[in-house]
Amino acid sequence: EIAHRHGARVVVDNTFATPIVQRPLALGADVVVHSTTKYINGHGTVIGGAVVTNDTVLMEEGIGSLIKFTGGVPSAFDCWLTNLGLKTLPLRMRQHVTNAMSVAGFLHTHPAVTATHYPGLTSHPGHEIAARQMDGFGAMLAFDLGSYEAAVRFLDHVRLCTLAVSLGNIDTLVEHPASMTHRVVDPQDRVAAGITDGLVRMSVGLEAAEDILADVAQALDR
Ligand SMILES: Cc1ncc(COP(=O)(O)O)c(C=O)c1O
Numbered sequence: 001e002i003a004h005r006h007g008a009r010v011v012v013d014n015t016f017a018t019p020i021v022q023r024p025l026a027l028g029a030d031v032v033v034h035s036t037t038k039y040i041n042g043h044g045t046v047i048g049g050a051v052v053t054n055d056t057v058l059m060e061e062g063i064g065s066l067i068k069f070t071g072g073v074p075s076a077f078d079c080w081l082t083n084l085g086l087k088t089l090p091l092r093m094r095q096h097v098t099n100a101m102s103v104a105g106f107l108h109t110h111p112a113v114t115a116t117h118y119p120g121l122t123s124h125p126g127h128e129i130a131a132r133q134m135d136g137f138g139a140m141l142a143f144d145l146g147s148y149e150a151a152v153r154f155l156d157h158v159r160l161c162t163l164a165v166s167l168g169n170i171d172t173l174v175e176h177p178a179s180m181t182h183r184v185v186d187p188q189d190r191v192a193a194g195i196t197d198g199l200v201r202m203s204v205g206l207e208a209a210e211d212i213l214a215d216v217a218q219a220l221d222r
Contacts (some may be wrong), residue, residue: 001028004028006093009030009031010024010028010029010030010031011029011030011031011032011033012024012029012031012032012033013032013033013034013035014032014033014034014036015033015034015038015039015168016038016121016138016140016167016168017037017134017138018034018039018040018089018093018104018138018168019089019135020089020090020093020135020136021097021135021136021137021138022093022133022134022135023091024060025052025053025054027081030053030055030058031051031052031053031055031058031063032051032053033049033050034049034050035048035049035168036048036049036050036082037049037166037168038166038167038168038169039089039092039093039096039168040082040085040086040089040168041081041082041085041086042085042088042089042092042168042169042170043081043085043170044075044080044166044167044169044170044171045085046078046081046082047078047179048074048078048082049072050207051063056118057192062105071175078167091112092170092206093136093139094136095206096138096139096204096205096206097120097136097137097138097139098209099139099204099205099207099209100118100120100137100138100139100140100141100204101118101120101137101143101200101211102209102212102213103202103204103209103212103213103216104116104118104120104121104141105121106213106216106217107108107141107216108121108123108145110217110220112145112146112150112151113143113145113218113220114144114145114146114198115143115144116142116143116144117141117142117143117194118137118142119134119137119138120136120137121191121217136178139168139202139203139204139205140167140201140202140203140204141202141204142177142199142200142202142204143200144196144199144200145198145199145200145220146198147197148178148179148197148198150198151176151178151197151198151199151200152176153222154178154200154220154222155174155176155200155219156218156222157218157219157222158174158215158217158219159215159219160172160179160207160211160212160214160215161173161174161202161212161215161216161219163175165180165181166203167201167203168203169205170204170205170206170213171206172202172204172205172215173203173205174200174201174202174203175200175201176197176199176200176201177190177194177195177199177201178190178195178197178199181201182195189217
């Protein structure tokens with residue numbers, strides 16, 4: 001409402017949530033973007049993206065011509081793989097969300113974890129708004145192990161979870177933002193954004209929840 005009052009458009013990156021969990025156009029957004037590389041394909045087999053809007057003029061004259069002139073067009077094979085993934089998206093998201101809830105609950109009470117960030121936890125500052133506008137809380141979470149060394153030790157010892165910077169895959173992926181995705185960010189800016197040295201990001205996959213929990217537990221005990 002604030003943006004529209006000032007004549008601005010609202011663009012939402014819905015990659016983490018997917019349309020199964022959250023539908024921003026229905027909530028008043030003008031444009032939704034997705035990295036289809038993530039949950040929509042779901043199997044880590046393509047790199048792609050999607051722009052969705054119900055503003056036909058913006059799509060045809062703005063976004064459509066930009067795509068045409070810059071040539072950002074996926075191959076037929078990548079479209080086929082993405083479409084294959086799309087067919088199981090509702091089923092996958094249901095299990096991703098259930099597994100993430102179990103993992104977040106486990107981490108939240110573990111003595112080696114100083115903070116767990118997941119909107120499904122009532123302690124999360126965004127919990128109420130997420131509960132209002134999302135059908136489930138997604139499967140991306142982060143937790144703090146208190147120090148750079150503790151985070152690295154954890155990541156060195158996971159066996160089922162895979163150390164990788166992507167997300168939204170059928171497999172559980174873990175990464176260390178301070179040394180990987182956000183390494184290029186100024187350390188002070190990182191801390192201001194809540195990206196501490198001990199933070200570990202997890203994209204909870206579709207393995208049996210007890211297997212993920214067992215792997216996380218043994219790596220935390222090292
Ligand atoms: C939330 C989000 N949006 C967009 C992107 C960009 O994705 P891609 O590399 O597939 O263009 C990423 C990549 O990590 C992401 O995490």
